[in-house]
Amino acid sequence: MPRPSPTPSTPPGAVPGRGGGRGPSMADVAKEAGVSGQTVSRVANGRSNVDDATRERVLAAMRRVGYRPNSAARALRNGRFRSIGVIISALPTFGNSRTLDAIAAAVVAEGFSIVLLPVTRPTQGEVTGAFSKLNEQAVDGVVILIEQHQLDESEIELPHGLPVVVIDSSARRDYPVVDTDQAHGAAAATRHLLDLGHRTVWHLAGPPQSYAAERRRKAWQSTLDRAGREVPPPLTGDWSPESGYRAGKALAADPAVTAVFAANDQMALGVLRALHEAGRSVPGEVSVVGFDDMDESACFWPPLTTIRQSFEAVGRHAVTALLSEITAGGRGGEPVMVPTELVVRASTAPPPDACHQDVIAPG
Template sequence: MVDVAVLAGVSTQTVSRVANGSRDVRAATRRHVIAAMNELGYRPNSAARALKRGTFRTIGVITFPLSSQGNMRTLEAIALHAARQDFAITLIPVTAPTQAGIQGAFSRLGELAVDAVIAIMEVHLLEAATVTLPPGVKIVVVDADAGDQYSVVDIDQADGTRKAVQHLLDLGHETVWHVAGPKESVTSERRAAAWSTTLSAAGRPVPPVIRGDWSADSGYAAGLRLADETGCTAVFAANDHMALGLLRAFREKGKAVPEDISVVGFDDVPDASSYPPPLTTVHQDFAAVGRQCVDNVLRQIHTNTIEPRVTLDPARLVIRQSTAAPLAASRATIQQRC
C-alpha cells in the first residue's frame, strides 16, 4: 500500500479508501491510484479487509445434486445476484443425501470464511443430520416445508399443481391421472398431495398414483401402463422429463396427444416448448428464487438479525399444445350444437 501511495503521489489513507470503494475520493485521484495499483500488481488483502469490516462478503451454498435442472438454475442466479452485491459464493456440494454426507458438508463450512449459508435441500435432511452452524452465520433454506425455524424461500409447489389439475378439469376431463416422483422426495409428495386434494375438492375420482423416479425412462414405463388404462384422458406428470417419457409411450401405443390423452408437466425446462407436441407445464422461476435467497441473507447480515420468514414465489401455468378437451366431450359438444 505504501508503494502504491508513493507511485500515485497520495497518502496511504487515500489508497485504502480507493481499495475499499469509498466515494470520498476525487475521480482524477481515483484513476491515478488505480493506475498505480495495476502497475504494481497490488491486490487488497481480503483477510485484512474482512477483519476490519467484520464480514467476509462470502455466502456458502450447500446443495445436491448438481445435475438437478432446478438446483443448477437457482445456483446460477445466486452467484450472479451475489456478485452484483459485491459478494462471492463458496459452493459446498453434498455428494449423497445421507446424514454423514450432510454433516460432512456443514463441517467443511465451519472451516470456511462465510457470512451466511443458503441450503438448497429439503429441511428434513438438515434436521436428521442435526447440523450446527458457526456462531453468527445466517441461513436461508430453499424448502417450503421448512416451517418457522428458518428463513425460507421456495416456489409454491402446491399452487402450481392445483393450477395444472384444474386446467385439465376445466377442459372437460372427468379426472386426472398422476405420475409422481419417488416417495422419499418431499417435493414429490407435496405435488401428489395437492393433486389428490384438487380432485377431491372438485368431487372427482382419485386414480391410483403411478410412481416414477424423475427420469424420462420412468415416465415412458408409466405411459405404457396408462395407454391401456380405460378412461384415462389426462395425465399430470410431476416433472417435464417424465412427461417426455409419457409422450413417447403414448406415441408408440397409437395414442394421440392431446386428442386421446392430454399431458401436463412441471418445471418448464428450456426444451419443453420443443417437445412433440409442445408441452403444457408449470413454470418455476428458479432465477427469482435465487435472487430472493441472496436478498434474504444480505438483509440478515446487514441488520445482524435472524428473521424467520417464508417467501413463496408463485408458479405459473404455461399452456401449450399437449392439452385439449377430451375427444369424446368434443364430439358430444359438436352433436349438441348440430
C-alpha cells in the same frame, strides 16, 4: 571465520514487491500514484468517496507495482468476508441447477463470491461436515439447497451463529425459507385438465424423498378430492425422461387414461414418447401437463402445457434474505412463496367424449 552478511529485507535496486522481500504495500501504491495512503485504502475497500479519476490512477498504480488487496485482512477489519456458501445436493436436477445459477448471479451482483459444497446424503454428519468446511473457507452465510426430506427431520440440526437461508424445504421457523408455491402450481395443472372436461387426472410423481414432489402430489390429490373425482393411484418417477417413459408405457396401455399431470417437464417428455409409440395421440386422446417450463418445453411435440416457476426469483429472494441476516442480524419470519403460472400450449385439449360426459363441476 568471516561472519555471514545479514540478508537485506529488499535486495539492492529492487522495487518493493517486485522480486524479493515483502510484497507491495499500500504505501508503495500511494507513492506510485502520488496520493495518500488513506485514499489507497478507500479504493482497496471499495469505498465510494473517491472521484473516478483518482480511483483509476490508484488502480493503475496497483497494477504497476503488483499490489493485491488482502481480503483476509480486510475481513478481519470489517467483520465480513464477502463470500457466501451454498450446500447443495450432489445429485443434479434441473431445478437445483437453475436455482444455483440464479443464486450465483445474485451473489455476484452484490459483490460477493460463492463457495459451492455438494453433499451426497443430507445426514447430520454430512451437513455438519459441510458447515465445518465452509467455516474453513470463511463465508459470511450459507444457502442450503437440499430438497430431500432428511433436512426437515429433527435429527438434522443446523449450526447456530451463522446466517442460513433454506430453499424448497419445510418452514423451519428458526431460518428464513424461500420456496416455489408448489401446491398452487400443481392445483392449477389439475384444475386445468378438469376444466377441459376430463373425468379425472393421473399423476406421475417425483421421487418420494423430494419435498417438492410431495407438495405437488398432495395438491393434485386434494384438488381431485375437492372436485369429487376419483383419485387414481399415482405413479412414481425419479425426475428423468427415462422414468417418465417407463411410467408412460403403463399409462398408455390403460384406455381410461385421458389426462396426465407429470411432476416435471422431463418426465412429461418421456410420457409423450410412450404415448406416441402406443399410437395414442396427444392431445386428441390424452392430454399431458408438466411442471417447470424448462426452455425446451415449448419445442416438445406437441408443445407442452406446463407450470412455470421462477428459479431466478427463488435465487434472488434467497440471496436478499441471507444478506439481510448478515447485515441486520435476526432470522425467522414467514416463508417467501414465489408464485407459479399455468402456461397453456398444445398438449392439452378436451377428451374425445367430452360432450357425452356427465362432468362434475370443480369445487
